[in-house]
Amino acid sequence: MSEETLPKRNPDVSWRTIEGQAVLIHNRLGEIQVLNDLGTYIWEHLELGPEILARNIAQEHEVSVPDAQRDVEEFMQALRGSGALADGTD
Amino acid sequence: MDRPVAPGHFSGPLNRHGDGAFTVSVGGIAVQFSGLSEALLPAAQERYSPFLSDEPPLHTVVLYDGPEHYLDMAEDGFMRVEERDFPEGRIMVSHDFAAFWPAGASAGTLRVSVAFPLSKVLSAMENYLRWCVADLAIERGGFVLHSAGLVLEGKAYVFFGHSGAGKSTATTLSLEGRGALALSDDLVLLLREGDRFLAAATPFQGSMAQRVKEKGLCPLAGLFHLRQSAEVGTLPLARAAAVGMLLSCCPFVADPGRRSEYLLPIVEDLCRAVPVRELLFRKDPSFWDVVLKREDQP
Numbered sequence: 001m002s003e004e005t006l007p008k009r010n011p012d013v014s015w016r017t018i019e020g021q022a023v024l025i026h027n028r029l030g031e032i033q034v035l036n037d038l039g040t041y042i043w044e045h046l047e048l049g050p051e052i053l054a055r056n057i058a059q060e061h062e063v064s065v066p067d068a069q070r071d072v073e074e075f076m077q078a079l080r081g082s083g084a085l086a087d088g089t090d
Numbered sequence: 091m092d093r094p095v096a097p098g099h100f101s102g103p104l105n106r107h108g109d110g111a112f113t114v115s116v117g118g119i120a121v122q123f124s125g126l127s128e129a130l131l132p133a134a135q136e137r138y139s140p141f142l143s144d145e146p147p148l149h150t151v152v153l154y155d156g157p158e159h160y161l162d163m164a165e166d167g168f169m170r171v172e173e174r175d176f177p178e179g180r181i182m183v184s185h186d187f188a189a190f191w192p193a194g195a196s197a198g199t200l201r202v203s204v205a206f207p208l209s210k211v212l213s214a215m216e217n218y219l220r221w222c223v224a225d226l227a228i229e230r231g232g233f234v235l236h237s238a239g240l241v242l243e244g245k246a247y248v249f250f251g252h253s254g255a256g257k258s259t260a261t262t263l264s265l266e267g268r269g270a271l272a273l274s275d276d277l278v279l280l281l282r283e284g285d286r287f288l289a290a291a292t293p294f295q296g297s298m299a300q301r302v303k304e305k306g307l308c309p310l311a312g313l314f315h316l317r318q319s320a321e322v323g324t325l326p327l328a329r330a331a332a333v334g335m336l337l338s339c340c341p342f343v344a345d346p347g348r349r350s351e352y353l354l355p356i357v358e359d360l361c362r363a364v365p366v367r368e369l370l371f372r373k374d375p376s377f378w379d380v381v382l383k384r385e386d387q388p
Contacts, residue, residue, distance in 0.1 A: 014350045018358055021330030025337060025350040034334040 007046050007076060008086040017044065024084055033082060042075055043084075050076060093160045097178040100190040100199040104154040107204055107211075114219065115143035117279040117290030117307055119226045121219060122147035125154060133208045134215060140300050141293040149196050149222050151189070153215070156201030161185050171217060182221050187214035189221070198222070220294055223279065224341065228352050231282030231359075236339040237313075239273030239289050240264045246289035246308035247381060248278055249369065250339045251316035256371055258297055260316065267375030271304035277341070280310060280360065287360055312365045314381060319370035324380050332366040333357050 009015075014025045022040040024033040035043055038061075042053055050072045058068035079085045110131030111124035120143050126134060130153075135142060160183050161170045171184045179192035187202040202214040224234050237250035238257035242264075249260045257275055264270035273289055276296030281288050288307040293300060315327065315335050327335070336357050337350070360366075367384065371377050 014354060016333075016354045016358065018330040018333055018361075019328065021328060023330050023334050023337070023354065025354065027350055030338075032334045032338040034330050 006049050007079070009043075009046060010084055010086045013084050015043070026083055029083065031082070033084065038071070039075055042072060043079070046085075092162055093157065095160060095174075095181055095183050095188045097176050097181070097190060097192075099181075099188065100154075100201065104199075104201070105204070107153045107155065112138070113143045113145065113147050114138045114141045114293060115145050116141065116219075116223045116292055117227075117232075117281055117288070118145070119223050119230070119279075120145040120147045120149075121222050121226075122150040123153065123215060124150060125152040127204065130208055130211055134212060137212060138293050138300070140303060140305060141291075147196075148226055149198065151198040151200050151218055151222070153211070154199060154201050155204045156188060158186060158203045158205065160188050173221075182217070184214075184217065186210060187217065189214075189218050191222070191225075216295060220277075220341065223292070227279055227281065228356065231356055232280050232287070233340055233353055233356055234277055234279050234292065235336065236276065236341060237278045238275045239278035239291065241271040241273060241289075241304050241308050242268065242378070242382075244308060245311035246273065246278075247311055248280070248289055248313045249316050249371075250313060250336065252339065255316040256318055256373070257316065259373055260371065260377070261298070263373065263375045264378065265302075268378050272298060272302060273304055273308070274298060281307065282356070282359065283307075285363060286310070287364055310364050312367070312381065312384065313360075314367055314369035316371050317368055318372065320372060321370050322372055322376050322380055323370045324384055325368040325370065327366055327368055329358070329361050332361045336360070336366070 012027050014027060015022055017040060020037055022035040022043050054065060054069040054072045058065045106125035107130060108127035110126035111122060112135050113120050113122040164170050174181045179190055182189045189198060189200045191198040200218050202211050227233050235250055237248045238261045239246055239248050249257060261272050261275035265272055273291040275298045277292045277294045279290040279292050287310040289310045290307045291303040291305055369377060
């Protein structure tokens with residue numbers, strides 16, 4: 001995956017990790033998201049890309065790589081759906 | 091069609107409504123309105139009477155005549171209040187008023203038609219005051235929260251949640267059943283003082299009469315997120331969840347200007363300094379038993 005196609009955070013989203021959980025503020029929408037531990041790991045390391053994220057998660061959480069890939073993809077879709085990722089990236 | 095509004099709309103020859111002036115203080119944040127007409131001044135003073143102040147203002151806004159139309163009505167019927175950033179400062183605009191706060195200045199301009207009934211001009215002033223107090227509070231390490239603020243034995247307890255969560259109900263039950271004093275049933279100002287936080291009444295229009303509101307700043311003893319339930323009790327909240335819930339109840343969090351980047355650390359500090367819990371709440375004053383019991387625990 002080239003750098004251009006890596007998922008990118010929407011610059012309109014302010015965020016901060018508090019005790020291991022990321023709190024996201026969608027500035028224009030006025031909506032708030034609180035991510036769980038795994039979601040926070042993915043959010044904080046988006047620049048690694050889905051494949052490396054899935055491998056790392058599989059290793060850390062003792063799940064299969066395909067399962068981790070599915071979880072990462074589903075979470076990315078959720079982030080896209082909420083507008084937390086910048087448009088035009090996947 | 092929306093009228094385009096830029097900083098130039100607030101310069102050049104403008105006509106003041108009049109020469110009247112008064113100052114409102116919200117928890118020590120004093121804002122002066124000037125340029126009021128003879129008819130508007132007593133009406134505005136009456137509206138804000140318990141909050142009138144002689145303090146030197148931190149911010150002054152002057153009222154000038156303006157066009158009768160700025161923004162069209164929204165299709166969903168909700169009021170449109172939009173904020174726009176310019177290098178020269180920020181503009182807030184709605185259907186029938188527009189305001190400009192020049193960057194770094196302690197004075198602003200509010201344009202609203204002199205032909206409007208007083209109620210409409212007062213509404214524009216109220217919106218300006220909310221805008222201004224929200225920002226000045228953040229500069230002082232505080233913020234305005236959609237919440238009911240109640241005072242018992244000199245300590246403030248703040249119950250927050252979205253519309254319909256029970257803020258007004260909790261207020262009514264507390265005034266009648268517990269003899270509590272009320273800061274507000276809708277918007278409470280929270281301000282940092284050293285390593286603690288204080289709560290103050292706001293003069294913003296809700297369902298409570300202004301005269302009922304308890305003035306002054308009270309030490310904040312606890313924050314409770316209202317959740318209607320058949321049972322009464324409190325539940326712990328992870329700090330991130332508490333921060334998220336509080337942020338979602340902050341007015342103006344949707345504004346541009348990266349206000350939320352300032353707000354986030356303030357809310358996090360608040361959650362470190364003051365207990366924040368979920369309150370399982372039913373419509374009787376028994377919730378106070380669990381609220382006060384929590385406070386007794388180390």
